[in-house]
Amino acid sequence: xxxxxxxxxxxxxxxxxxxxxxxxxxxxxxxxxxxxxxxxxxxxxxxxxxxxxxxxxxxxxxxxxxxxxxxxxxxxxxxxxxxxxxxxxxxxxxxxxxxxxxxxxxxxxxxxxxxxxxxxxxxxxxxxxxxxxxxxxxxxxxxxxxxxxxxxxxxxxxxxxxxxxxxxxxxxxxxxxxxxxxxxxxxxxxxxxxxxxxxxxxxxxxxxxxxxxxxxxxxxxxxxxxxxxxxxxxxxxxxxxxxxxxxxxxxxxxxxxxxxxxxxxxxxxxxxxxxxxxxxxxxxxxxxxxxxxxxxxxxxxxxxxxxxxxxxxxxxxxxxxxxxxxxxxxxxxxxxxxxxxxxxxxxxxxxxxxxxxxxxxxxxxxxxxxxxxxxxxxxxxxxxxxxxxxxxxxxxxxxxxxxxxxxxxxxxxxxxxxxxxxxxxxxxxxxxxxxxx
Numbered sequence: 001x002x003x004x005x006x007x008x009x010x011x012x013x014x015x016x017x018x019x020x021x022x023x024x025x026x027x028x029x030x031x032x033x034x035x036x037x038x039x040x041x042x043x044x045x046x047x048x049x050x051x052x053x054x055x056x057x058x059x060x061x062x063x064x065x066x067x068x069x070x071x072x073x074x075x076x077x078x079x080x081x082x083x084x085x086x087x088x089x090x091x092x093x094x095x096x097x098x099x100x101x102x103x104x105x106x107x108x109x110x111x112x113x114x115x116x117x118x119x120x121x122x123x124x125x126x127x128x129x130x131x132x133x134x135x136x137x138x139x140x141x142x143x144x145x146x147x148x149x150x151x152x153x154x155x156x157x158x159x160x161x162x163x164x165x166x167x168x169x170x171x172x173x174x175x176x177x178x179x180x181x182x183x184x185x186x187x188x189x190x191x192x193x194x195x196x197x198x199x200x201x202x203x204x205x206x207x208x209x210x211x212x213x214x215x216x217x218x219x220x221x222x223x224x225x226x227x228x229x230x231x232x233x234x235x236x237x238x239x240x241x242x243x244x245x246x247x248x249x250x251x252x253x254x255x256x257x258x259x260x261x262x263x264x265x266x267x268x269x270x271x272x273x274x275x276x277x278x279x280x281x282x283x284x285x286x287x288x289x290x291x292x293x294x295x296x297x298x299x300x301x302x303x304x305x306x307x308x309x310x311x312x313x314x315x316x317x318x319x320x321x322x323x324x325x326x327x328x329x330x331x332x333x334x335x336x337x338x339x340x341x342x343x344x345x346x347x348x349x350x351x352x353x354x355x356x357x358x359x360x361x362x363x364x365x366x367x368x369x370x371x372x373x374x375x376x377x378x379x380x381x382x383x384x385x386x387x388x389x390x391x392x393x394x395x396x397x398x399x400x401x402x403x404x405x406x407x408x409x410x411x412x413x414x415x416x417x418x419x420x421x422x423x424x425x426x427x428x429x430x431x432x433x434x435x436x437x
Contacts, residue, residue, distance in 0.1 A: 004088075005057040007048065008121025009064035011071050012036060018044065019117040020051060023125060028055065031117065036070070041077055049083040059088030063124040065116075066093040079136045091134040092124065095364055099123060132341060133316075137309055143280045144306035148368055150273050150299065157266040160259060161187060168256035171248065173201040175241040182234040190220040192260050194234070199249055205238035277302045285310070289421040292428040295383030296376050303372030304418055307342075311422045314338045335419040342369040344412050361408070370411075373418075377411035386431050387413070 003022060010017040016036050020028040028051060034040040052060060062078060064071050075091055078084065099116070102123045124130075165186065169176055172195070176186070183191040194216075198204055204212065213231035217224060224230055244252065281287050281302045290301035314337040318326040329337075339345045343365020381391035387410055394406035421428060 003057055005052055005060040006121050006125045007062040008117045010117040011064050017117040019121045021121050021125060041074060045081050045083050052087055061090045061124055063092040063120050065096045065099055075134055076136050092131050093134050094131060139284060140306055140309045143284055143302055146277050146280055147303040147306045151368055151371055153270055160263050164259040168252050171252050172244055173241045175237045182230050182237060187263055193219045196257060199253060200244055201238040201241050205235055274299055286422045289427060295380040300372050300376040307366055307369035311419050335416050338419050339415045342366055342373055344415060373411040373414055377414045378407050381410050
């Protein structure tokens with residue numbers, strides 16, 4: 001058995017705490033601390049190379065906790081460090097929850113940084129199901145940063161829209177978002193005009209129908225099928241809404257104007273970001289295969305590629321068969337590993353003869369990848385003839401949370417398709433073409 005050095009890192013804003021062990025549990029260096037900056041990192045690598053040379057280790061495994069982005073610079077430069085290139089080095093990032101639970105099997109100890117680094121290296125040495133190895137493919141890194149920022153902006157935009165609906169819009173016109181609505185998009189240009197231009201909803205109720213219809217037709221650039229019907233529904237909404245207390249008219253309108261301006265600003269940022277994502281996606285391997293899927297779209301394809309990168313990394317290692325023998329991973333194993341990585345799987349809960357029927361999604365996994373799979377599945381159920389009936393079947397089978405359950409199951413089906421397209425390097429073909437070719 002080859003002797004490998006095991007390294008545990010506890011990464012903080014100011015310092016990195018390091019614990020070194022052999023793979024048979026012998027302590028090489030119980031604790032050392034380095035500044036978490038470029039100078040401290042170079043000292044850490046110099047120390048690490050010295051230990052590897054002195055101990056004649058054949059390789060090194062380095063692990064840390066995925067705490068925010070504090071791990072990024074140390075791990076990126078460890079992957080690129082020339083001093084470690086003669087050694088077989090592997091980098092792993094544990095979910096902090098994994099280390100927290102692992103500490104419970106160790107002896108009672110203080111919660112201090114040197115002990116945390118020791119817990120990380122003990123978990124690394126324990127082995128078992130390790131996280132996917134950390135790699136830095138610079139073809140995907142720019143795309144990953146852009147798509148993750150888009151995830152952040154999209155959630156900010158959704159949060160602002162929910163707040164606008166629930167607070168100022170409800171206070172100003174309580175029936176405005178109840179169906180049948182006057183506008184298909186509450187935050188469309190015409191709806192924003194109505195919400196901003198009139199201090200109270202009562203002004204709309206008292207306005208002549210023809211004048212209101214003419215205004216809607218003008219602001220909507222003559223795109224309404226029947227502007228008079230929209231005006232009639234809008235006046236009905238005004239008549240049925242609670243009157244706003246006079247003392248709240250000014251503050252509610254100020255809040256609403258501020259929110260609408262912020263929503264327009266965020267939408268503009270998203271539009272510009274989509275252009276940057278499109279440019280970054282041009283030379284990324286695998287992009288044409290995902291873009292060939294009708295309904296998946298440029299943004300969701302980019303988000304999936306940025307997190308998956310190449311599917312071969314999900315087929316590394318071996319699986320045990322029912323007889324306990326190791327075998328190479330198959331394509332089925334690879335797509336299942338990808339689903340676990342995205343958090344789109346349902347852990348079993350069995351005990352003896354008991355088999356739990358209620359299985360829930362885990363709270364772990366790459367939440368960026370899960371977001372793009374779920375959003376991509378939701379898009380495909382509307383625009384792809386293969387996924388629309390599948391979604392509807394799962395929707396009809398569900399007893400509760402119908403849309404959410406059907407959408408997640410559609411996303412899980414999308415995992416298999418995405419893995420197959422990237423693995424086989426093939427363009428998407430509809431079922432009628434696949435099964436008759």
